[in-house]
Amino acid sequence: MDRLIYTAMSGAKHTLEQQANASNNLANATTTGFRSQLNTFRAAPVVGDGLATRTFVVDSTAGSDFSTGTIQDTGRALDVAVQGKGWIAVQTADGGEAYTRNGSFKMNANGILQTQSGLSVVGDGGPISIPPDVTVAIASDGTVSSIPTTGVPNAVNVLGRIKLVNPDEKSLMRGDDGLFRVTNATQAPADANVRLATGALEGSNVNVVESMVNMINLSRQFELNMKLMQTAESDATKATQILSLS
Template sequence: MDRLIYTAMTGARHILDQQATTSNNLANATTTGFRAQLDSFRAVPVVSEGLPTRTFVVDSTVGTDFRPGPIQTTANPLDVAMRGEGWLAVQSPDGSEAYTRSGSLKVSTNGLLQTRAGHNLIGENGPIAIPPDSEISIASDGTVSAISTVQTQPGPSNVLGRIKLVNPPPAELLRGDDGLFRLQSGQPADVDQNVRLVDGAVEGSNVNPVDAMVSMIALARSFETQMSLLKNAENNAAKATQILALN
């Protein structure tokens, strides 16, 4: 009897966790560069002095769907999308290096090039400073150039820096609570000269809203099934108690 309780109880608990993951994916269906989170279940035996007849369900390591999202043209010179594989290197709030696919960029009040979330982009020689009254262009290799708009005649283009573009193996990336990815080793990734950008465009989320909605419905029904199993276990225990009382 308790074997059923162990399985149903832990199954219901982790179904709620997976429901939260699916809800988070659905909420980020329109977030630029978002990568869907993945959950999977596995059965683990209960280690005790008795026989290993009891098992419980655990949610294995949460993974990430690294499939690319759709490219959306914006015609904004500060918007970039990854052409195929690759990541933009940014500075996280704790000062460490992190990676994102969100290429919707802006210039901060301090004149630094950063993402819409406020993370400074890392250049190959440090942060990229944008001079005031300048027209910015970003090349496919990440080179950031500026042309002064103060002069009546357009002046020469000045190279301000080059965005650090990396392409570490997906198996070595770990998603943080802030939505940024980092190497599991904690070390910065090497620059990949083969990574290319698409200017005037951003990459959308790779979450399929229809699949997420269907998954939420399926998870809700699975949770009801686990609750039904727990109710059946309770009824069976009550019937067994009645039989023992009669004897």
């Protein structure tokens, strides 16, 4: 009876948490460069004297789905998409470094190349500064160049190169802000083999149909765990009645 109650109770709890992750994946089905989150269940025995019959079900996060999304042309000069494996390095608010697949950039009031959320894009010499009155071009290797829009437009100036990395996916951990970081708190080295598609953005890799089916399965799994706890309660009540009669 103990095993049934503990397994069903913890299973229902973690099923709700997985339901939240599935809902988050669906909510980001149209988010640029989003990576869907994966979850699995595993059994964990309760440690302690007299608890050998009790087992918890815990949520074991398998990580993220790193498969690529569909690349869509936008024609915008400050839009880039990573082709194949690789990440774009950005500077976080605390001065650290994180990685994203969202290549929708903008220039702030000071001409600094940033993401749409306001994080500076990391270049080979720090943040990339873009002067006024220029046309910006981003090459496939991440090189950012400018051409003056005034005077004779024949002087191409290299402003910097976007830091592109390709760390081991097993070493990446998703943060609460949706950005990925290396688990040992180090910075991934630049990888010259990573290439960008300019004038394009990568869509989310969330499979909407699969996520909806997963949510239905999780809902049924939660109902099953609740019925198991009701069965355990009913069995305990009947056992108490029998013992009281004897």
